[in-house]
Amino acid sequence: MKLTELLTEDLIKLNLEGKDKEACLKELVTLLAEAGKITEQEEFYQTILAREELSTTGVGNQVAIPHGKSEVVKEPTIVFAKSETGVDYGSIDDQDVKLFFMIAVPEKKSEEHLKVLAKLSRKLMHQEFREDLLTAATKQKVLEVIKEHE
Amino acid sequence: MKIVAVTACPTGVAHTYMAAEALEKAAQKKEIEIKVETQGSVGIENELTTEDIKQADAVIIAAGTNVKTGRFQGKPLLSVEVGEAIKDATALLEEAKEKAEDFEPQEDVVTDVKTHKSERSQQRTGAYKHLMNGVSRMIPFVVAGGLAISLAFAFGGIDAEGALAGALMQIGGDAAFALMVPILAGFIAASIADRPGLAPGMVGGMLAVQVEAGFLGGIIAGFLAGYVTEWLKNIIKLPATLEGLKPVLILPLFSTLIIGLLMLFVIGPPVMGIMTGLENWLEGMTGTNRVLLGAILGAMMAFDMGGPVNKAAYAFGVGLLASEIYTPMAVIMAAGMTPPLGLALATMITPNKFDRQQKEAGKAAAVLGISFITEGAIPFAAADPLKVIPSIMVGSAITGALSMLFNATLRAPHGGIFVVGIPGAVGNVLLYAVAILIGTVVTALLVSSLKEKIEVA
Structure with missing residues (x-):
């Protein structure tokens, strides 16, 4: 399975409006709901917040990977979003976050999907991948970058 | 320098793998050999083998959840939050390296001896393995019996006189020691033919005692019972409806009869002769x-x-x-x-x-x-x-x-x-x-x- 099968154009947002962490997370969850990937918007938002409580998903290098596992998720999905200005996310390296990957996983997990997410997580540790994503100006370009690095 | 690491996180979808990737990348740059086990929601991947752990100079655990550390005993261990590895894997490797260099191996002799012992029992094969299975099951009976008899002598003098001494003698000599050879034979046979071997083995052992063929007779009875039962298991073919009778009726009956008759008429007498000879020789x-x-x-x-x-x-x-x-x-x-x-x-x-x-x-x-x-x-x-x-x-x-x-x-x-x-x-x-x-x-x-x-x- 390819990463791009979990991430489609309607799940990409190139300029988040939110100015703080909570607002951005809400936007991401809204995107999921609009694409019909979750049945309960508020509930999934709470799941995401609960995970942040545990420890920040701001993994450094301007990347955040808020994620949640919940019954309200229909199928494993990735949302990608960028913030032009950067958002204070309480990241482990205190950098503002510009790249968001929100990961939604249903309670009933499929191994194949989880492996794709694992692959994405590994890719995020590579600087070129992050830089290419930061410079990608269109949704099409974002998907191309991800394909290139697949 | 070789390092092994385990990464894990609560949800197990992202951090686990990011940390693994970060460690692998940093190790590559520093030319350190590394193997990272990921314990994510897909289960354990790239699992560390005993050999990997043995060869490792240091262990890093980067986990937001509990990772069992038992298997890393005796290794320099660095345990951190999973985020640490993502944030600065290079520093973590550096720290692990220092730890490995300062590490004073706690050569735990008792553990070492234990490992040797268990390795040896795993290596036991064939007849030796079967014999040791019998001997090890027999030992508790010998310990209890031998010490009860000792106490009987301590309380009752050389003839074990008196009620208490008599009771101790009965416990040790007539009961525990009487079970010794049957148990030896039974568990040799069970080691060869599994559970169906136990009954013919024990009966054969008991007969060895009765015909005074001693522990030598018991060992022979055990092996014989084991191999005969195994052989019967293979040659007796029953229709599926009767298959259930095999372990409960057919095997015990025939194996016990065969062993019993062999012990009484074929094996017993000569072994008794050897045993008596051995006893006389030792005593004389x-x-x-x-x-x-x-x-x-x-x-x-x-x-x-x-x-x-x-x-x-x-x-x-x-x-x-x-x-x-x-x-x-x-x-x-x-x-x-x-x-x-x-x-x-x-x-x-x-x-x-x-x-x-x-x-x-x-x-x-x-x-x-x-x-x-x-x-x-x-x-x-x-x-x-x-x-x-x-x-x-x-x-x-x-x-x-x-x-x-x-x-x-x-x-x-x-x-x-x-x-x-x-x-x-x-x-x-x-x-x-x-x-x-x-x-x-x-x-x-x-x-x-x-x-x-x-x-x-």
Whole structure:
């Protein structure tokens, strides 16, 4: 399975409006709901917040990977979003976050999907991948970058 | 430098893998060999093998959840939050490297000995494995029986007179000792043919006792019962509807009848002859022959420290307890105690010939020695076999010879120094102690003079 099968154009947002962490997370969850990937918007938002409580998903290098596992998720999905200005996310390296990957996983997990997410997580540790994503100006370009690095 | 790592996080979808990737990347840059096990929601991937862990110089655990660390015992271990690895894997590797360099290996002798023991039991194959399965199941019966009989003598004098002594004698002699050979035979057979072997094996063992074929007869009965049952299992083919009868009716009936008849009419009589001959020979042995037997049994005990030769001598001694011959057992325990004891003493009299770890190992060996765990000598023998093994064999042979010369007896098959406290268990206890002491000193002197000084680095 390819990463791009979990991430489609309607799940990409190139300029988040939110100015703080909570607002951005809400936007991401809204995107999921609009694409019909979750049945309960508020509930999934709470799941995401609960995970942040545990420890920040701001993994450094301007990347955040808020994620949640919940019954309200229909199928494993990735949302990608960028913030032009950067958002204070309480990241482990205190950098503002510009790249968001929100990961939604249903309670009933499929191994194949989880492996794709694992692959994405590994890719995020590579600087070129992050830089290419930061410079990608269109949704099409974002998907191309991800394909290139697949 | 080789490092192994485990990464894990609460949800197990992202951090686990990011941390793994970060560590692998950083290691590549620093030219450190690394293997990272990920414990994510897909389960464990790239699992560390025992071999990986053994070769590793350091262990890193980067986890937001609980990771079991038991398997990393004895390794420098660095445990951090999973985020640390993502944030700065290079620094983490650096820290692990430092930790590995400063690490003082806690050469835990007791654990080491345990590993050797379990490795050996895993390596046991074929007839030896089956025999040891029987012997190990038999030992508790011999311990309980032997010590009960000892106590009977302690309370009731040489004829075990009086109600209490009589009861103890009945428990030890008539019950526990009577079960000894059947259990030996039964579990040899069960080791070969699984559960269906137990019944014919035990019955065969019981018959061996009744026809006075002793433990030799029991061993033969066990093997015979095992292989016959296995053979019956394979040749008897029943329609599926009757298959259920095979283990409950057919196999026990036929295997037991075959073994029983063989024991009574074929095996029993000649083995009884051999056994009686052996008993008479042992009891009638005088002077040089006795001492020679003691020396040979003693040297066997030290030769492979718990391996097949040692166990053969041991089984011989235990088996003879069933025939009420107690001197070989005394030899075997004494000679099994001197190797670790002698090595412990050697580390004390010539400390400059042992490194710091070995001196620590010496203390543990002393404890193992007094408990009759010959394997306590293995760490020394493994490090320097050509000097250590001959030394301990000579020491044990002398102890064995002396024990026979002094006519020391032992009614229990184990226990080391602790059975001495049980009245009646050891006959001629003072001279027995002298025999052990002399062997220990000889071993220590030999090892000390053969080994060379260690240059202090």
